[in-house]
Amino acid sequence: MSAVQSLPNAPVLLYDGVCGVCNSAVRTLLRFDRHGTLRFSSLDSDFARDIRSRHHQLEGVDSAVCVRNAGQPDETVDIRSAALLQVAAYLAGWWKLALAAYVIPPAVRDWPYERFAAFRYRIGGQHHTCPIPTAEARTRFFDATYQLEALIGTSTVLSDHRGKLG
Numbered sequence: 001m002s003a004v005q006s007l008p009n010a011p012v013l014l015y016d017g018v019c020g021v022c023n024s025a026v027r028t029l030l031r032f033d034r035h036g037t038l039r040f041s042s043l044d045s046d047f048a049r050d051i052r053s054r055h056h057q058l059e060g061v062d063s064a065v066c067v068r069n070a071g072q073p074d075e076t077v078d079i080r081s082a083a084l085l086q087v088a089a090y091l092a093g094w095w096k097l098a099l100a101a102y103v104i105p106p107a108v109r110d111w112p113y114e115r116f117a118a119f120r121y122r123i124g125g126q127h128h129t130c131p132i133p134t135a136e137a138r139t140r141f142f143d144a145t146y147q148l149e150a151l152i153g154t155s156t157v158l159s160d161h162r163g164k165l166g
Contacts, residue, residue, distance in 0.1 A: 010037035011090055012142070013083070014051065014065035017042025020124030022064075030137050032091055041142040051077065063117060081109040 013029070016022045026040055041047040043062065051067055052058045055077045058065060066083035069075045078086045081101065088098040101109055116123075133141055 009069065010035070010039055011086060012039040012041055012047070012067040012070050013087055014041050014043050014045075014048045014067065016062065016120070017044065019120050021120045022124075024124060029087065029091070030133075030140070032093075032095070034092065035090075037140075038087065038090060039140050039142065045142055047142040051075075063113075080106075081113045082106060084113075 013026070015026060029038060029040075043065070048065075051065070051070070054075065058077060058079070061079055063080045064083040066078045066086040067075065068078075068086065077083075085099060085101060088095040
């Protein structure tokens, strides 16, 4: 069983792994994920390329992407503000208050998202490579070949972490 198949209901957030703001957001999500199952992958990872090959609407997207039911026949993707709202729904608790934003049309919701994204490197900086997550969080990130053995119960340590947090 692959790692993708092991938790089909746990979403995967694709994010800009070299963006300082994005990495801070991922660290925040790691702290607030009560289930401890939300997974992450950088937009330039093999996993993300695999997702892009199945979802052509992601062509040229340099934004947050929430992948639900990854690797399953009913796999879906949400981008920009819709991706963040899907993550908020998954986190539950007070995060669900953000779901009120669904009453706003996507084009209107995405406008401030895109404006902020255009300046994200100026605001939070840019890493030359994705930072390496802590050892306890590492199992929640897909590596270059997206093998997360720890997700499926083995104690194998991931060996290839060059240039990625995801």
